[in-house]
Amino acid sequence: MPYLASDSRYASMLYNRTGRSGLKLPAISLGWWYNFGGRDVLENGRAIARRAFDMGVTHFDLANNYGPPPGSAEETFGLLLKQDFHPYRDELIISTKAGYDMWPGPYGEWGSRKYLLASLDQSLKRMGLDYVDIFYSHRPDPETPLEETMGALDSAVRQGKALYVGISNYGPEKTEEAARILRELGTPCLIHQPRYSMFDRWIEDGLLDVLTEEGIGCIVFSPLAQGQLTDRYLGGIPTGARATKTERVWLTPDDVKKNLPKAKKLNELAKQRGQSLAQMALAWVLRKPAVTSALIGASSVQQLDDNLAALNNLQFSDDELQAIEKILKS
Numbered sequence: 001m002p003y004l005a006s007d008s009r010y011a012s013m014l015y016n017r018t019g020r021s022g023l024k025l026p027a028i029s030l031g032w033w034y035n036f037g038g039r040d041v042l043e044n045g046r047a048i049a050r051r052a053f054d055m056g057v058t059h060f061d062l063a064n065n066y067g068p069p070p071g072s073a074e075e076t077f078g079l080l081l082k083q084d085f086h087p088y089r090d091e092l093i094i095s096t097k098a099g100y101d102m103w104p105g106p107y108g109e110w111g112s113r114k115y116l117l118a119s120l121d122q123s124l125k126r127m128g129l130d131y132v133d134i135f136y137s138h139r140p141d142p143e144t145p146l147e148e149t150m151g152a153l154d155s156a157v158r159q160g161k162a163l164y165v166g167i168s169n170y171g172p173e174k175t176e177e178a179a180r181i182l183r184e185l186g187t188p189c190l191i192h193q194p195r196y197s198m199f200d201r202w203i204e205d206g207l208l209d210v211l212t213e214e215g216i217g218c219i220v221f222s223p224l225a226q227g228q229l230t231d232r233y234l235g236g237i238p239t240g241a242r243a244t245k246t247e248r249v250w251l252t253p254d255d256v257k258k259n260l261p262k263a264k265k266l267n268e269l270a271k272q273r274g275q276s277l278a279q280m281a282l283a284w285v286l287r288k289p290a291v292t293s294a295l296i297g298a299s300s301v302q303q304l305d306d307n308l309a310a311l312n313n314l315q316f317s318d319d320e321l322q323a324i325e326k327i328l329k330s
């Protein structure tokens with residue numbers, strides 16, 4: 001069936017301005033890290049992507065290495081763009097990144113100009129795009145001069161291969177420095193992509209202040225702590241869940257077990273707010289004015305719908321915020 005996007009796709013989504021730029025992003029964006037790779041079921045990915053766009057999720061976030069195998073999420077996007085989303089290209093914000101291990105040898109990872117620009121060309125080819133909307137340096141490179149990495153981002157824009165640039169996983173000082181270099185080059189840093197959730201609050205310690213001061217947007221990844229801040233693990237670790245996948249070393253059954261008592265208490269609080277735990281966790285990251293968008297993953301349309309309904313209640317009373325603090329510190 002050819003895809004026709006819903007006429008009501010802009011009816012319920014909230015759009016936030018990205019820092020001091022002209023670009024607005026949906027309060028909830030869809031990440032393609034997992035669930036869209038070569039080993040995943042294409043029709044499930046297609047259903048999630050279609051539903052997301054139908055609900056006003058105009059931003060899909062990719063990277064060169066997403067899959068598994070690496071590169072395959074971009075290939076899936078390329079296929080879906082051709083078959084479904086082609087008429088809607090100008091309604092979509094597509095990002096990709098380079099920084100992690102992608103091909104053998106000294107030019108296949110980190111932050112050299114050689115790697116970043118070659119990787120962007122490969123990404124464009126896999127996705128069948130002339131340009132991406134946002135191109136990121138995926139992680140800071142301790143050995144490459146920051147001028148070189150930022151210079152490569154600037155070149156990507158000047159070559160017409162990216163409209164905006166961003167950085168991911170940079171600490172506060174490096175972010176300040178990167179912002180200065182990019183400003184001097186005439187290509188402002190649009191956005192930073194850090195990890196942020198109730199279980200990982202490092203950005204509250206300086207980074208958010210830098211982003212506000214510099215007018216840089218912030219899209220936070222893993223706001224559900226990879227599923228730990230949802231009902232996914234409340235009754236044990238189900239077969240097929242991310243924590244059971246051995247190649248996915250970023251979330252282990254031990255992490256889940258350690259955090260479960262807090263997740264259970266948070267779930268009770270969410271219920272009192274008339275929300276699911278996932279909805280409360282998303283509202284909680286969005287409570288910070290510096291946060292432009294919560295970047296979620298979803299392995300089903302049902303999870304996506306649960307998450308999008310977070311937008312029905314983004315407000316917290318002081319008592320609720322204090323109760324959350326108490327649980328997180330317990």
Ligand SMILES: NC(=O)c1ccc[n+]([C@@H]2O[C@H](COP(=O)([O-])OP(=O)(O)OC[C@H]3O[C@@H](n4cnc5c(N)ncnc54)[C@H](OP(=O)(O)O)[C@@H]3O)[C@@H](O)[C@H]2O)c1
Nearest residue numbers: 031032033221222223224225226227230241242296297299
């Ligand atoms: N810049 C970086 O270095 C970096 C790093 C990581 C991620 N990211 C980006 O951030 C995106 C999101 O990361 P993430 O996938 O870790 O985010 P997340 O939203 O914290 O976790 C997504 C996972 O949580 C579970 N889940 C989501 N909604 C649920 C619900 N309503 N009920 C029950 N379970 C639910 C699913 O796990 P199951 O698969 O078990 O169903 C889903 O795959 C990525 O796709 C990527 O675009 C960027």
